[in-house]
Amino acid sequence: MKKQRLIKNITDQIKEAQMKLGFVRESIRLYFPWDSFMVLLGETLEEEGSGIHSEDKLFPADGNCSETERKKQKRRILNELNGSAGFGTGGLGQVSFRESRGRVEVTIPPEGAEYVHREISDPPFLKAVIELFGTSHNPSVDDVCACFAEFSPDYVCCKIQDNDFDYVLYFQDEEIDPYYYCIKMEMGHTVYHRFIKEDYEKLVG
Structure with missing residues (x-):
């Protein structure tokens, strides 16, 4: 498994x-759909009967994956991440993982929250976005596009059709910010x- 992208997403x-x-020194719980969680680990969990595919060949892709087998495979992932040689301690502390209502519940201890507050700088672009949405309801x-343009002219703004959101914006250069920002305008x-x-x-x- 490739854990660095998951660690980065949790930190972000x-x-x-x-x-x-604001910062509060307390435990934090995050919830991930299984599909998203697997993507962040560089794994792909297929539907029942489709098999399991992994770049690291962690799971067999035999094309005959039952519901019970998929549950075992999910449990194997969580056990590995919770193990002493799994996710590790690092700056976030002893992060724990469990399945909760069909999602992955990730619990970060208080020292992890403090580590992010103390050691991780505020991303400049995210700071600008939060300030924009914080000063105006x-x-x-156009205001959001102007915020993107302050950091790079190479960004994309598209109207989203038949979706809960109205627009999506993102940078061509993921080094500026790798996320896709979906905008909803209502009432x-x-x-x-x-x-x-x-x-x-x-x-x-």
């Missing part, structure tokens, strides 16, 4: 919450939600 989510709400799409309020690329592609079909 904690940082975003702290920038919006209904920024226009005088504008909100954003950011997705990893794979989750956005699944969202729009």
Whole structure:
């Protein structure tokens, strides 16, 4: 499994919450759909009967994966991540993983929240986005585009058809910010939600 992308996503989510709400030294729980969780680990969990595919060949792709086998494979992932040689301690502390209502519940201890607050700098672009949405309840799409343009002219802004969101914006250069920002405008309020690329592609079909 490739854990670095998952670690980065967990850190990014904690940082975003702290920038919006402030820092509190307490445990944090994050919830991931299994598909998203597997993507972040560089794995793919297929539907029943399709087999399991893994770049690291962690699971056999025999084309005959039963519901019971898939549960075992999920449990194997969680056990490996929770093991002493799994996710590790690092700056986030002893992170724990369990399945909860069909999702993966990730619990970060208080020292992990403090580590992110103390050691991880506020991403400049995310700071600008939060300030934009914090100072105005209904920024226009032009306002959001202007925020992107301050950091690079090479960004994409597209109207989303037949979806809960109205627009999506993202940078061509993922080094600036790798997320896809989906914008919803409704009843005088504008909100954003950011997705990893794979989750956005699944969202729009």
